[in-house]
Amino acid sequence: xxxxxxxxxxxxxxxxxxxxxxxxxxxxxxxxxxxxxxxxxxxxxxxxxxxxxxxxxxxxxxxxxxxxxxxxxxxxxxxxxxxxxxxxxxxxxxxxxxxxxxxxxxxxxxxxxxxxxxxxxxxxxxxxxxxxxxxxxxxxxxxxxxxxxxxxxxxxxxxxxxxxxxxxxxxxxxxxxxxxxxxxxxxxxxxxxxxxxxxxxxxxxxxxxxxxxxxxxxxxxxxxxxxxxxxxxxxxxxxxxxxxxxxxxxxxxxxxxxxxxxxxxxxxxxxxxxxxxxxxxxxx
Amino acid sequence: xxxxxxxxxxxxxxxxxxxxxxxxxxxxxxxxxxxxxxxxxxxxxxxxxxxxxxxxxxxxxxxxxxxxxxxxxxxxxxxxxxxxxxxxxxxxxxxxxxxxxxxxxxxxxxxxxxxxxxxxxxxxxxxxxxxxxxxxxxxxxxxxxxxxxxxxxxxxxxxxxxxxxxxxxxxxxxxxxxxxxxxxxxxxxxxxxxxxxxxxxxxxxxxxxxxxxxxxxxxxxxxxxxxxxxxxxxxxxxxxxxxxxxxxxxxxxxxxxxxxxxxxxxxxxxxxxxxxxxxxxxxx
Numbered sequence: 001x002x003x004x005x006x007x008x009x010x011x012x013x014x015x016x017x018x019x020x021x022x023x024x025x026x027x028x029x030x031x032x033x034x035x036x037x038x039x040x041x042x043x044x045x046x047x048x049x050x051x052x053x054x055x056x057x058x059x060x061x062x063x064x065x066x067x068x069x070x071x072x073x074x075x076x077x078x079x080x081x082x083x084x085x086x087x088x089x090x091x092x093x094x095x096x097x098x099x100x101x102x103x104x105x106x107x108x109x110x111x112x113x114x115x116x117x118x119x120x121x122x123x124x125x126x127x128x129x130x131x132x133x134x135x136x137x138x139x140x141x142x143x144x145x146x147x148x149x150x151x152x153x154x155x156x157x158x159x160x161x162x163x164x165x166x167x168x169x170x171x172x173x174x175x176x177x178x179x180x181x182x183x184x185x186x187x188x189x190x191x192x193x194x195x196x197x198x199x200x201x202x203x204x205x206x207x208x209x210x211x212x213x214x215x216x217x218x219x220x221x222x223x224x225x226x227x228x229x230x231x232x233x234x235x236x237x238x239x240x241x242x243x244x245x246x247x248x249x250x251x252x253x254x255x256x257x258x259x260x261x262x263x264x265x266x267x268x269x270x271x272x273x274x275x276x277x278x279x280x281x282x283x284x
Numbered sequence: 285x286x287x288x289x290x291x292x293x294x295x296x297x298x299x300x301x302x303x304x305x306x307x308x309x310x311x312x313x314x315x316x317x318x319x320x321x322x323x324x325x326x327x328x329x330x331x332x333x334x335x336x337x338x339x340x341x342x343x344x345x346x347x348x349x350x351x352x353x354x355x356x357x358x359x360x361x362x363x364x365x366x367x368x369x370x371x372x373x374x375x376x377x378x379x380x381x382x383x384x385x386x387x388x389x390x391x392x393x394x395x396x397x398x399x400x401x402x403x404x405x406x407x408x409x410x411x412x413x414x415x416x417x418x419x420x421x422x423x424x425x426x427x428x429x430x431x432x433x434x435x436x437x438x439x440x441x442x443x444x445x446x447x448x449x450x451x452x453x454x455x456x457x458x459x460x461x462x463x464x465x466x467x468x469x470x471x472x473x474x475x476x477x478x479x480x481x482x483x484x485x486x487x488x489x490x491x492x493x494x495x496x497x498x499x500x501x502x503x504x505x506x507x508x509x510x511x512x513x514x515x516x517x518x519x520x521x522x523x524x525x526x527x528x529x530x531x532x533x534x535x536x537x538x539x540x541x542x543x544x545x546x547x548x549x550x551x552x553x554x555x556x557x558x559x560x561x562x563x564x565x566x567x568x
Contacts, residue, residue, distance in 0.1 A: 011453060015455070104450075106399075106447075106536065107451050108397055108398040108399045108400070108447060108451065109395065109396065109397050109398075109417070109447060109448045109451035109452055110395075110396050110398075111393065111394075111395055111452070112393070112394050112396065113392055113393045114392040114393075114394075115390075115392045116392070133393070134452075137452055138451075138452055138453050141425075141452055141453040141454055141455065142453045144455065163390075163392060163393060164393045166388075167391050167392065167393035167422075168393055168395070168418075168421055168422055168425055169295060169422050169425040169426045170425055171299070171425065171428065252390065
C-alpha cells in the first residue's frame with residue numbers, strides 16, 4: 001500500500017509544500033495533466049521522479065483550450081482513481097484546483113505564441129494553443145518546479161511550451177516524454193475512452209500508417225507523395241475526416257519542401273473516427 | 285563615495301546574484317526602468333530599499349512598447365550617469381541587457397491583458413501595453429524578486445502590471461510609488477528632456493489643470509463637465525493636442541457615469557506640446 005497522497009486545491013497550499021521541499025534542498029518535478037490518467041501520464045511521472053526528489057501532478061481540465069464545439073463537457077473526469085494511480089506511481093502531491101482558483105473574477109491575461117502555434121492543431125482548433133500557453137504559464141508559475149515533463153504525444157504542444165518557457169524566461173527545465181502506446185501502436189489518450197468496439201481497431205491504423213510513412217521518408221521518398229498517400233490510407237482505413245498529415249521541421253514545425261527530407265523532421269497527423277478526434281506523431 | 289555598483293548584462297549573471305542573496309536569507313526588491321533616470325526613479329529605489337535588503341534596477345529601453353512613429357530612437361540613454369545615480373541611491377545591482385538577450389532569434393511569445401489596457405494610452409498607443417506586459421513578465425521572471433516597484437506616474441501601466449501578475453500567478457508583490465514632481469507640479473519624466481525653454485512652463489499646466497479638475501470632482505461636480513473643461517484649459521494653455529482627459533474607476537479604469545463620482549476614481553490625461561507627449565494622473 002502506498003502512503004496516502006495529499007490533494008491540494010489552492011495555489012497557496014501548493015506553494016507552501018513546494019517551498020518546504022526546496023528549503024530541504026529537494027528538487028521538484030511537475031507533470032501537468034487534465035486527469036483521466038493512463039499509462040502515458042504515469043510514464044511521465046516516472047520520468048519526473050528520475051529527475052527530482054519530489055513530484056507534483058496537477059489535474060485540471062482547462063476550459064480555455066477547448067473550442068465551443070469541442071468535448072469539454074464530455075472530457076472524462078476520474079479524480080479518485082487518478083489519485084490512486086498517482087500514489088502507486090510514487091507522486092508526492094496532487095494539485096487539483098477548481099476553475100475559480102485558476103480563473104478568478106476579472107481574469108483577462110493571455111499568453112500567445114506565434115509561428116509554431118499556427119499550423120496543424122493551431123489551424124484545426126482556433127484558440128486552442130492560446131488556452132494551452134496561458135494555463136501552462138500559470139501552472140508553471142504556481143508550482144515553481146525545477147523540471148516539468150510533457151508528453152511527446154502532444155508534440156506541437158510540447159514545442160509551444162518550450163518556446164514560451166524560453167521567451168518568457170520561466171525558470172524551469174522542460175522535458176519531453178516518449179509516447180506510450182497500446183500493442184497495436186495506438187497512442188494512449190484519455191480520449192480513447194470515446195472509441196466504440198468497432199472504432200478501436202481502426203484507431204490503431206493511425207499509428208501503423210504513420211510508421212509506414214516515416215519509413216518511406218527515411219528511405220528518401222518525397223514528402224508530398226508520402227503525405228498524400230497517408231491521407232488516402234487513413235480514409236480507406238475508415239477515418240471519417242483527416243485534419244492533416246504533415247511532415248514538418250522537428251524544432252519549429254516549419255513547412256518542408258515537397259522533396260526528400262534533409263534535416264530532423266516529424267510526421268504529425270490528426271483524424272476523426274466517429275465523434276473522436278485522434279492525434280499522433282513520429283520522429284523521422 | 286558609494287561602493288562601485290555592479291552592472292550585469294545577462295539573465296544568468298542576474299539570477300546567480302539573486303540566488304546568492306536568497307540563499308543568505310535576504311529579500312530582493314526590483315525596480316524596472318528604461319534608464320535616463322531622475323528623482324522619480326530614485327524615489328522608487330528608496331521605496332524598494334524599505335521593503336528588501338537588496339535592490340536590483342533594470343535599465344532596458346524596450347523597443348516593443350514603442351509604436352512605429354514614436355520616439356524609440358530619440359529616447360534618452362545615459363547609462364554611465366544612471367549607474368552613478370543608482371550607486372548613490374543605494375541600489376545593489378544593475379541589470380542592463382542588450383536587445384538580443386531580451387529578444388533572441390525566433391522570439392514569438394506575447395503577454396496581452398484585455399480590459400484595463402483598452403482605453404486611454406491603450407487607445408492612443410496601439411500595441412503599447414502588449415509590449416509592456418510582455419517585457420515586464422520577462423523582467424520579473426528573469427529577476428525573481430520578492431517585491432517590484434513601479435511608479436504611479438504611469439498609472440494605467442501599474443494597473444496592467446497588477447492584473448497580469450495576479451492573472452499569471454507571478455510570485456511577486458507589486459508596489460506603486462507616488463509620482464515625483466517639479467516645483468510647479470510637472471511629473472518627472474525622462475521625456476521632459478525633450479521640452480524647450482518655451483514649452484517647459486506650459487508643461488507645468490498639465491498638473492495644475494488636473495489638480496483643479498480633481499478639486500471640482502471632490503466637491504461633487506459632474507465628471508462630464510470637469511473633463512470637458514480640462515480639455516479646453518489644456519488647449520488654451522498651449523497644448524497642441526489632447527489625447528484624453530478622463531475620470532475612471534481607480535482599480536480597473538472602467539468608465540464612470542457623467543455625473544458626480546461615487547467611488548475611488550483617478551483622473552488621467554495625455555497631451556502633446558511640440559513633439560513631446562506628456563501624461564499625468566491624480567487620485568480623486
